[in-house]
Amino acid sequence: MKVVLEHLTKKFPSRNKKDKSxxxxxxxxxxEIPDGKLVGLLGPSGCGKSTALNLICGLEAPTEGRIFFGxxxxxxxPPERRGVGLVFQNYALYPHLTVRQNILFPLxxxxxxxxxxxxxxxxxxxxxxxLVQIEQLLxxxxxxxxxxxxxxxxxxxxxxKMPRVLLLDEPLSNLDARLRLQxxxxxxxxxxxTGVTTVFVTHDQEEAMSISDVIVVMKDGVLQQTGKPQExxxxxxxxxxxxxxxxxxxxxxDGSVRGGTLHIGxxxxxxxxxxxxxxxxVGIRPEAFRVRxxxxxxxxxxxxxxxxxxxxxxxxxxxxxxxxxRSVISAxxxxxxxxxxxRFYLKCAKVxxxxxxxxxxxxxxxAEAL
Amino acid sequence: MDNQRIEAAAARRARTLRxxxxxxxxxxxxxxxxxxxxxxxxxxxSYGAYxxxxxxxxxxxxxxxxNYADAFTTVPLGRYFLNTVIxxxxxxxxxxxxxxxxxxxxxxxxxxxxxxxxxxxxxxxxIPGELVVITNFQTITNAGLRNTFTGLILPSVTSxxxxxxxxxxxxxxxxxxxxxxKVDGSSDFRYLTRVMIPICRPTIITVTILKVIECWNSYVxxxxxxDDTNYFxxxxxxxxxxxxGFGRENIPAMMAAVVVISVPLIVLFLIFRKKIMAGVSRGGxxx
Amino acid sequence: xxxxxxxxxxxxxxxxxxxxxxxxxxxxxVFVYSFEEGYNSASQSxxxxxxxxxxxxxxxxxxxxxxxxxxxxVIITVPLSTGLALLISLALNSIKKLRELFQTIYFLPYVTxxxxxxxxxxxxxxxxxxxxxxxxxxxxxFGGASVDFIDGPYWAKMFVLCFYTVWxxxxxxxxxxxxxxxxxxxxxxxxxxxxxxxxxxxxxxxxLPMISPQLFYLIITGFIGAFKAYSDAVxxxxxxxxxxxxxxxxxxxxxxxxxxxxxxPSFASAxxxxxxxxxxxxxxxxxxxxxxxxxxx
Numbered sequence: 001m002k003v004v005l006e007h008l009t010k011k012f013p014s015r016n017k018k019d020k021s022x023x024x025x026x027x028x029x030x031x032e033i034p035d036g037k038l039v040g041l042l043g044p045s046g047c048g049k050s051t052a053l054n055l056i057c058g059l060e061a062p063t064e065g066r067i068f069f070g071x072x073x074x075x076x077x078p079p080e081r082r083g084v085g086l087v088f089q090n091y092a093l094y095p096h097l098t099v100r101q102n103i104l105f106p107l108x109x110x111x112x113x114x115x116x117x118x119x120x121x122x123x124x125x126x127x128x129x130x131l132v133q134i135e136q137l138l139x140x141x142x143x144x145x146x147x148x149x150x151x152x153x154x155x156x157x158x159x160x161k162m163p164r165v166l167l168l169d170e171p172l173s174n175l176d177a178r179l180r181l182q183x184x185x186x187x188x189x190x191x192x193x194t195g196v197t198t199v200f201v202t203h204d205q206e207e208a209m210s211i212s213d214v215i216v217v218m219k220d221g222v223l224q225q226t227g228k229p230q231e232x233x234x235x236x237x238x239x240x241x242x243x244x245x246x247x248x249x250x251x252x253x254d255g256s257v258r259g260g261t262l263h264i265g266x267x268x269x270x271x272x273x274x275x276x277x278x279x280x281x282v283g284i285r286p287e288a289f290r291v292r293x294x295x296x297x298x299x300x301x302x303x304x305x306x307x308x309x310x311x312x313x314x315x316x317x318x319x320x321x322x323x324x325x326r327s328v329i330s331a332x333x334x335x336x337x338x339x340x341x342x343r344f345y346l347k348c349a350k351v352x353x354x355x356x357x358x359x360x361x362x363x364x365x366x367a368e369a370l
Numbered sequence: 371m372d373n374q375r376i377e378a379a380a381a382r383r384a385r386t387l388r389x390x391x392x393x394x395x396x397x398x399x400x401x402x403x404x405x406x407x408x409x410x411x412x413x414x415x416s417y418g419a420y421x422x423x424x425x426x427x428x429x430x431x432x433x434x435x436x437n438y439a440d441a442f443t444t445v446p447l448g449r450y451f452l453n454t455v456i457x458x459x460x461x462x463x464x465x466x467x468x469x470x471x472x473x474x475x476x477x478x479x480x481x482x483x484x485x486x487x488x489x490x491x492x493x494x495x496x497i498p499g500e501l502v503v504i505t506n507f508q509t510i511t512n513a514g515l516r517n518t519f520t521g522l523i524l525p526s527v528t529s530x531x532x533x534x535x536x537x538x539x540x541x542x543x544x545x546x547x548x549x550x551x552k553v554d555g556s557s558d559f560r561y562l563t564r565v566m567i568p569i570c571r572p573t574i575i576t577v578t579i580l581k582v583i584e585c586w587n588s589y590v591x592x593x594x595x596x597d598d599t600n601y602f603x604x605x606x607x608x609x610x611x612x613x614x615g616f617g618r619e620n621i622p623a624m625m626a627a628v629v630v631i632s633v634p635l636i637v638l639f640l641i642f643r644k645k646i647m648a649g650v651s652r653g654g655x656x657x
Numbered sequence: 658x659x660x661x662x663x664x665x666x667x668x669x670x671x672x673x674x675x676x677x678x679x680x681x682x683x684x685x686x687v688f689v690y691s692f693e694e695g696y697n698s699a700s701q702s703x704x705x706x707x708x709x710x711x712x713x714x715x716x717x718x719x720x721x722x723x724x725x726x727x728x729x730x731v732i733i734t735v736p737l738s739t740g741l742a743l744l745i746s747l748a749l750n751s752i753k754k755l756r757e758l759f760q761t762i763y764f765l766p767y768v769t770x771x772x773x774x775x776x777x778x779x780x781x782x783x784x785x786x787x788x789x790x791x792x793x794x795x796x797x798x799f800g801g802a803s804v805d806f807i808d809g810p811y812w813a814k815m816f817v818l819c820f821y822t823v824w825x826x827x828x829x830x831x832x833x834x835x836x837x838x839x840x841x842x843x844x845x846x847x848x849x850x851x852x853x854x855x856x857x858x859x860x861x862x863x864x865l866p867m868i869s870p871q872l873f874y875l876i877i878t879g880f881i882g883a884f885k886a887y888s889d890a891v892x893x894x895x896x897x898x899x900x901x902x903x904x905x906x907x908x909x910x911x912x913x914x915x916x917x918x919x920x921x922p923s924f925a926s927a928x929x930x931x932x933x934x935x936x937x938x939x940x941x942x943x944x945x946x947x948x949x950x951x952x953x954x
Contacts, residue, residue, distance in 0.1 A: 059847055059850070059851075078850075080850055080852070080854075084851060092844035092848040094845065096867070096952035105849075106853075109852050109853050109854045109858065110853075111855075391751055391752060395745070395748050398745055399762045401824070402765060403762060405777040405778060406765070408781060424789075425788070425794060426794070468671045468675060471671060472669050475666075476669075480661060480665065481663075481665025481666060491676070494681070497680060498881075498936065500885060500907055500933075501929050502679065502683035503914075503929075504683070505922075507915065509679075509682075524678075528671075528679070530680075587769075587771060590911065605771075605772040608770070608772050609772055625776075625780075628777060632770060632774065639764070639768040640761075643764075647832060650767065650829065650832060
């Protein structure tokens with residue numbers, strides 16, 4: 001089921017009663033979520049991603065705009081008639097019911113033609129439980145299970161009624177680090193097996209990048225960029241997206257272009273054609289740095305962190321923003337690094353220019369390392 | 371089309387339900403408020419007017435304060451009032467001292483037998499007051515303390531439940547504060563008065579308010595222990611007024627007395643509404 | 658005993674003294690009294706030990722009347738007040754506007770003097786030479802005949818007592834239930850909504866189990882409180898409850914102890930212990946039932 005958002009806006013009245021102004025949680029968001037894909041809705045907290053999720057499932061009504069599931073306009077439909085499954089951040093499993101009863105709960109609500117016989121219900125419960133691999137825990141109560149098991153139970157409950165769209169609100173945030181890795185693979189697998197269009201909300205870019213078919217980056221209620229994770233990472237539309245994706249984060253410098261050459265501070269680091277002369281904000285991915293004794297970018301060396309396969313070089317530069325530059329170098333190339341200075345040349349595809357005022361990306365037509 | 375019809379029907383149902391809800395709530399609000407309105411109204415009607423109304427009127431055009439004057443002059447309502455204030459203040463103050471000291475001992479001091487005593491205290495919470503009133507009545511009577519404030523006050527100055535409530539609250543204060551105070555050389559008592567009590571003020575206020583309400587409305591014990599009207603509290607006073615006061619039929623004056631008795635707590639409630647409701651939901655039952 | 662222990666006991670001393678004198682000693686003594694046959698305050702003597710006091714009390718017509726009244730009161734008011742409180746709390750929880758106002762109004766009876774407001778109820782229900790009372794006028798308006806609720810037939814008196822009891826106990830129950838309902842996480846309702854759960858099913862399968870601890874707490878304390886009813890009855894029918902035929906068990910205890918029929922602490926003790934036994938039994942039954950039906954977090 002394809003999901004389409006058209007110019008979706010959600011305004012909330014301000015919490016402060018005297019202040020009549022409104023908070024715009026989601027601002028004119030248009031988006032097409034392709035059928036059968038796993039989509040990560042990503043952004044810092046307070047960016048409106050959870051509101052967007054609530055709009056899709058119908059728990060909130062949009063101030064403006066429309067929502068389509070396939071060809072159906074569901075904007076005015078109440079949540080119970082949209083056929084969505086939602087996994088809550090804290091799972092919202094009924095604590096007084098067993099796993100079986102929890103999964104059974106949505107099925108027992110079916111009335112009229114959709115009503116199922118006891119046997120069919122049992123069958124479906126078992127099927128859903130098997131899908132998330134908790135069939136041996138059916139008689140437990142949520143309080144007697146680990147966080148990961150509760151998460152699976154919640155997914156089973158959301159899936160058992162065959163939703164048109166599955167929504168997950170921060171599905172991994174309540175799990176410890178080890179379980180998080182395991183569970184995100186699990187979500188990926190379940191989504192593949194069922195083929196149900198799935199949207200999940202997260203503030204953790206790594207989580208979104210690792211399992212999504214498509215990521216949607218939001219900031220302050222405004223959609224920033226959509227695309228396959230690697231594409232968005234490689235080709236960010238603006239400084240916010242560039243900064244938000246990737247660990248260690250992108251390194252940001254004040255730079256300028258003069259006569260087709262990109263300067264960072266006093267260093268001419270790169271040929272960049274097709275860009276007007278002027279000041280730019282320069283983003284350089286950690287993996288864009290290459291050590292070379294006569295490299296154009298001269299940085300003061302702070303420390304070298306050896307991580308086994310890779311080495312992180314921490315250095316500073318007069319034109320940088322932030323406290324230090326982190327560059328990730330394959331360990332074999334970092335052997336000679338030492339002393340007070342380290343010099344780099346740059347891989348051009350990993351260097352991005354942004355307008356210093358708006359933060360919008362400025363693309364060069366061709367570039368060449370110096 | 372079909373969708374719209376369903377939506378419209380659902381909206382209509384929701385509206386009807388909301389109207390019904392408000393009607394129901396308003397109805398019960400009237401049931402609650404009406405007695406208050408009626409006592410206020412009756413207390414403002416003159417004796418003659420009240421008794422001439424075979425069908426009582428819901429308003430009065432000639433309100434009079436005569437009944438209030440009567441309430442204070444014909445019967446010693448002022449006396450009852452004063453007694454209750456003295457009783458309430460003394461009982462509450464003594465109760466606070468006793469319970470705070472005990473709660474402090476349980477929560478902060480280490481001594482042999484503490485757990486055992488605390489368990490015994492908790493067990494006492496199960497004992498209904500009705501069971502011990504009989505002997506207390508005998509004790510106070512034999513000690514010749516009937517018709518004295520001492521006799522009225524003594525049996526109700528401890529409450530295991532409040533000790534428990536305060537102890538729980540005291541225990542939430544981090545140990546570091548106590549150690550810091552010890553390092554600074556302050557005594558246990560000083561620590562209690564300067565650190566614990568200020569920090570736990572909300573709970574102490576809650577306990578105080580609950581006790582004040584309890585005292586103001588107490589009826590059974592004062593009735594047993596006093597038969598001299600000079601020592602009557604308002605509850606007993608109102609019963610006395612009803613049976614021998616203005617003559618059975620002077621209902622307006624009676625209602626004036628009822629208003630006078632009810633007003634202090636209602637005012638207290640309206641001022642400390644949030645605190646009282648929070649306090650009661652934490653630890654109060656009626657009676 | 659070392660210095661530290663001494664200090665602990667010192668702080669506890671006032672509490673221990675008061676509790677010892679007015680809780681522990683009386684508790685023992687009440688059992689002693691109850692077996693001292695025919696102890697009389699006036700003569701301070703008794704003529705034997707045994708179960709005579711219990712036999713006497715259980716055969717006393719006034720006690721049996723009090724027992725009947727109390728049981729009726731309990732059976733009528735506990736379910737009624739709990740149910741009504743639940744209904745009101747649900748209604749309160751479903752609205753936003755005026756909610757605080759309603760909550761404040763509903764709480765008022767809690768802070769009023771039971772004896773004082775009881776008088777108002779009395780004049781509302783009472784039929785006198787001058788007027789039939791407001792309630793009777795309403796009954797007349799709907800075509801019924803006047804009834805004397807205060808000095809009239811038994812069912813009418815019972816009705817007033819039950820009505821007043823419900824009026825008095827409701828604030829506490831509403832308070833507890835509204836906060837219980839408010840503490841049920843909205844997520845559960847959202848989850849149920851997404852699953853198209855019918856309202857009634859949400860109530861029985863989600864709301865009720867979630868608030869069951871508080872509900873059972875109210876039922877248990879409600880039983881205990883109703884069994885100890887006394888001052889509500891005094892407020893409406895006056896101090897001579899035996900004459901009105903509206904005495905309660907607690908009233909019987911106090912009447913045995915004091916007043917015109919008083920001076921018999923042994924009978925009072927026996928009656929109090931019987932009451933205690935009844936309350937204990939009912940509470941245990943309640944706890945057993947609740948273990949089956951209450952969901953504790």
